[in-house]
Amino acid sequence: MNTLLTTLYVKIDDHLGRPPRIGRPPRLTDAELVTLAVAQVLLGVRSEARWLRFVPRHLPGAFRYLPQQAGYNKRLRTAVPLLKRVIRMLAVDTDLWADDVWVVDSTPIECARSRPTVKRSNLAGWAHYGYCSSHSRFFWGLRLHLVCTPAGLPITWALADPKLDERQVLMAVLDHDPQLLAQRPGLLIVADKGYVSAELDRYLAERDVRLLRPSYRNRAPHPAQHLLKPIRQLIESVNDTLKGQLDLELHGGRSIDGVTARIAQRILAMTCAIWHNRATGQPTTRSLIAYDH
Numbered sequence: 001m002n003t004l005l006t007t008l009y010v011k012i013d014d015h016l017g018r019p020p021r022i023g024r025p026p027r028l029t030d031a032e033l034v035t036l037a038v039a040q041v042l043l044g045v046r047s048e049a050r051w052l053r054f055v056p057r058h059l060p061g062a063f064r065y066l067p068q069q070a071g072y073n074k075r076l077r078t079a080v081p082l083l084k085r086v087i088r089m090l091a092v093d094t095d096l097w098a099d100d101v102w103v104v105d106s107t108p109i110e111c112a113r114s115r116p117t118v119k120r121s122n123l124a125g126w127a128h129y130g131y132c133s134s135h136s137r138f139f140w141g142l143r144l145h146l147v148c149t150p151a152g153l154p155i156t157w158a159l160a161d162p163k164l165d166e167r168q169v170l171m172a173v174l175d176h177d178p179q180l181l182a183q184r185p186g187l188l189i190v191a192d193k194g195y196v197s198a199e200l201d202r203y204l205a206e207r208d209v210r211l212l213r214p215s216y217r218n219r220a221p222h223p224a225q226h227l228l229k230p231i232r233q234l235i236e237s238v239n240d241t242l243k244g245q246l247d248l249e250l251h252g253g254r255s256i257d258g259v260t261a262r263i264a265q266r267i268l269a270m271t272c273a274i275w276h277n278r279a280t281g282q283p284t285t286r287s288l289i290a291y292d293h
Helices: 002-016 030-042 048-058 069-078 080-092 115-120 166-176 198-205 225-245 256-279
Strands: 101-112 128-132 137-148 154-160 187-190 209-212
Touching: 002 030, 002 080, 002 256, 030 048, 030 069, 030 080, 030 256, 048 069, 069 256, 080 154, 080 256, 101 154, 101 166, 101 225, 101 256, 137 166, 137 225, 137 256, 154 166, 154 256, 166 198, 187 225, 198 209, 225 256
Parallel strands: 101 187, 187 209
Antiparallel strands: 101 137, 128 137, 137 154
């Protein structure tokens, strides 16, 4: 953990440099803030107040200054663009970034359960009721749409209303960052049956991208369909890492800024672990065992 945090801090600090600021510089720099946020997720401390009490006892001297809980929360919520920038920076710095196969899927991000909580939540207007076919249940919240490599390295992601069509969200995400497809001619995207769409096929074909997905039972199967099941399991494995080890569903966010910051915090932690594992030659790319204690 100490090696990862030190390497991450140096990498971010070198990348960000010293941007000009008006007024007094913050006592906790942006590089220290991101490093602190990653350490919190990897060590499995969901409460920010408990985390700020945890650090002096278990990581003495690691951070020269720790803010109060309110200040830390405010800095994290306003640092979402910075977290996204660091996720991309670390992803590009791995050999996995050049992979010509992507896997795409969406997973529920539950934000409330009781009806009174739904009525008074600050997420009203952003979150809605959706259905999770994997668990055969309804939920109230958002959906995380994740595009990653087969090894689990996040390429891009988005939080969206669960009622929105997955195919429309994928096109919107790719339109938001057109350079992703422009740099990868002949890219192959593997998806499930929810991405069957003639419009999506035309959209991707115009960008020299192939979409591979299972066929419906009343249609002729794809020649390579028997190879899809193990590849589809990869995205489920990535979701399991986010939910089972990084507490994706236990984010505790109560506003759209809070939820977005906590989801970005967890995706960054996984990206950081993959980046560090590849750089140090670890046998398992997406292993978090060395950093969770």
